[in-house]
Amino acid sequence: MTAGDGGGAGGKFEIVAREDYSDLTYMLEVRHPMMARAARPGQFVIVMSHEHGERIPLTLADFDAQKGTITLVIQAVGKTTREMQRHCQVGTRLLSLVGPMGIPSAVSKAKRVVCVGGGLGVAPVFPQARAFKQAGAYVIGVLGFRDKKLVFWEDKFRKVCDDLILCTDDGSAGMKGMVTKGIEVAMKGYRDVDEVVAIGPPVMMRACAELTRPHRIKTMVSVNPIMVDGTGMCGGCRVKVGEQIRFACVDGPDFDGHLVDFEDLMGRLRRYAADENKAMQRWTESCRMGGPGEPGARDWKALAATPPESAIDELVLPDPFDDAQGG
């Protein structure tokens, strides 16, 4: 069995499908049969696209054990994510893909659940909505986009949601307003909401948590601090939850939204802002010049040409999750 090969040349993780939902958002489907089988809602991966690249965390937006693939939905916000937008085409490979990481979301016995996704949180909330549906809950989806052009996965959500509220900032699709408005509508329509799951930018998650706090509705959020290893080794992903400091990669990423210190989270996300800008600027410039010598561009042809790892397809494993629950 092979989860990938040690350190060698080129990448091991083949991109088998790609779809662009807008100028900003794109979907990559990557072959990794073992991970497709092990993945659970709420877990994430760490991706490194090439040797000079950064390790970035991305939520498992979907996984298909039959097909042996996992799905990532990515917003191009900075150097790495834009570079991937440019270079990650079908047939190319990612250098490194490790996961599933983090503790799977606890799919509770809640009867009526609102699943909220905004911006880069839309795709990540999908597996949870589906899991709640499968557990027998009545699921109300609330999705927020800036405008109609950015909307994606509406159909996919409709299949797993009993009710879906689409919100856009300018009202060009669904109702006009932020997801918080959508939640208010949902709470008016259904007086017995017993859980809210909110994933998106920290400001959005904070707003959702503040909205539900007076109603004492359990609200789970998935925090997204800057990460390095994703194995609990560096402490870079630490967040304040209640009185405690927790590491999002091994103690989360899901926490009780009413306890998370969002100020702290947002402050810490700005940590490398200056460097991020520098990397972005440098990359944009090198793109304009289009020189082949630039580090980001160098390996992609070679990566695409390396033969696929075949052993990975053969192993069939049952669920690691059952064991995980035991300990």
Added chain:
Amino acid sequence: MAGKRTIRTIPQARTPMREQDPQARAKNFKEVACGYSVEEALREADRCLLCPDPACVPGCPVNINIPEFIRRISARDYRGAYDVIGESNLLAAVCGRVCPQESQCEGVCVVREPLEPVAIGRLERFVGDKAIAERWASTPYIEPNGLRVGIIGSGPAGMACAADMAKAGCEVTVYEAFHQPGGVLRYGIPDFRLPNEVIDAEIANLEKLGVRFECDTLVGRLFTIPQMIDEMGFDAVFIGTGAGYPQLLGIPGDSLNGVLSANELLTRCNLMRAKDFPAYDTPVPLGRSVAVIGSGNTAMDALRVCLRLGAQNVHCIYRRTRTESPARAEEIHHAEEEGIRFHWLTNPVAVLDDGHGNARGLRCVRMELGEPDDSGRRRPIPIAASEFEFECDVVVFAIGTNANPIIGQTSKLRLDRRGYIQTDENLATSMAGVYAGGDIVTGAATVIEAMGAGRKAARGMKAYLGLRDPDAAVPAGSLFGIDLRERNFARVRLVPSSR
């Protein structure tokens, strides 16, 4: 050498090792200590008294036959010296560089005050480097026995266990969560102390033994340990996942930007090559003035990395004194030479905010040593009204680690109170066929101890798998005409043909 060596006849002065000039090296990541030339090694080897009952051997955690390898160096039999070290230590080039020799073999060497002890570590490094340069790999004849062993974690513990199990004929796969193997040797210890080429060479040696490395594999989450045994066909498993999980400062301001663990700093810098930012994408905080809290090897590495990244002032804050400092003596010495400022008997009480969520300084208190505590070291106590502040824009903490929780979260292995894996004296865990060793069992320790644990666990695993340990004493003589000392006899157990 003619005649018997005595304390009077040996060269009196320890042979110095050439080093990069402190001023120059404080600005680059090239190795600080350049190693011995052949002449230097021969001169230093002459200083060993070749004691018949050597003090140094029990001082070594894995009992390398030190006088024997030094005797071989003197005889110019370097390959022989390498083989002698190799009987007990698989990572000569690594350990020669990073072992705390002053508290191990060299600390008990009979060549002592007023002389300096034999430079055992430097000689070991000389032999290890020679082996890498000449590509000596001990590739013994291995008879495959059809048994499969899975190793979790590619640090020194995992590497040592992998080597021994491969030599016993097992098919060995090492799983590593990072995208490159090596553990702390790769992500923690910087290039100027342990160049990547040394680690690569050791990994390549393991690959020559048939060991397979599978990176990007987070065991526990991608698959669990019970699955490895029940479904993936592993006959035994070794856990060497290291300590990790840095302890936090727990003082006001410790989540400000600019405050980070040494592990984060070093991983960004070593593994992710942030030192070459922006050619590599990963950034690292660059401070003008940096304070590192702690005084172990990790702290020394963090201090010296910050200096090389361009910080003007680098301060080391430690609540005890130099005597209690757990770092290797040579590292403290090197750090001092490079211009690191040490503040002994000083403890941080708060990180100061610049008003925008960034660190701007550190408030500290002076300490004094009181009565000895449980560890036998004198307990530092704060001196009243001795608080003072100084400016720094980056604060790095290196005050120890806790157990990594992933294996505990995803298996039913018995853990101790602090979350480390519990084992018996053969390093067997509470799960049959599963062994553990290194930092995940003992808490943060040393490379050589982790390596020793990997080998000890391998002995336990061989016994569990019914493999005879080729190193174990065998009764002399013969039975039914079979020579009992026959060494290459690995397979004892009948393996089902389905494999």
